[in-house]
Amino acid sequence: MKNSLLILAGAAALSLASCSQEKTTEVSTAPADGMATTTTTTTTTMTPLTDAQIEARAQRIADKMVADMKISDEATKTKIRTVYVNRYKRMNDMSTKYASDTTGMAADRRNAMMAEDEEFKTVFTDPTQYQAYESSRSTYDDSNYQDDASSMAPADNTTSSATDGTMSTMETGKTKMEDGSKIKVKSDGDVKMKDAEGNKLKMAGDDGTIKLKPVDGEKIKQK
Structure with missing residues (x-):
């Protein structure tokens, strides 16, 4: 269980770093048996959305909200869509x-x-x-609407390990690792993770605080 939580914590840290420019780092280690291992980490800059992509995604979220709240007033529908257009413009500015x-x-x-x-x-x-x-604010979080292949998500944000190969390509939004772990990166920078054993981790995007909730143990909070 401890190893699983460590993997989750490492993956969370990589998720929070996904906004930086592309960097490739190779670290080689030589254990006592002389068999060197190499770990490569690549992080790519987030690609801003085009105006057309902003309009399309804002419309998708607005349509979802309008349907959920049973809104029929056309003026209100337009205002809701405008709020989400403004959201993506802010995200572009930040990227x-x-x-x-x-x-x-x-x-x-x-x-x-x-x-x-x-x-x-x-x-x-x-x-x-x-x-x-x-x-129901989380229902309309951007991470739930990133399956249109258009995205603020990195084009290439991959972590590979020559030692265990447990991590697959990670993308902003929802990701499933090769070992069954699940990761969700929210627009506010928070990262939520759950491994195949049911252990849970949450990393705050503002200060990096990590909260662990093991299946068979007490909750742990680390800063």
Whole structure:
């Protein structure tokens, strides 16, 4: 179980690093038996969405919200779509701003999410509607709408290991590892993971705090 959690923690760290420019690092080690092993890590810059992709994805999320909340007013539908267009424009700005240095990115993401909430407060003047949005906010998280192959996700963000080969290609959004582990990277930088044994890990995007929830043990929090 301990090894599984360590793998999860390492994968989470790699997920949070996915916004940096492409870097390839090879580390060679020579154990006592003389058999050298090499680990290669490649991280690629996130590619901003085009205007057409922004419009398409914003429409998908807006359509989902409109259907879920049974909204028929055309003006409200347009406002909802505009909020999500603004979301992706902010994400594009951040992908450019933090292309080489991600310092401060988590704070900017939080501010962007707060700005999005403020926009929805003007869209949903009925408190009941805003509460409905607030309680299901995660449903409309960008990570749930990244299956259109258009993406803010890295074109190539791969970790390979010559020792155990447990990790497959990782992408922003939802990823399934070769060993059955599952990873979800949210737009605010948080990473949630669950390994094949059922152990769970959560890494905060703002300060890197890690919370572990083993199947057969007590919860662990590390900063």
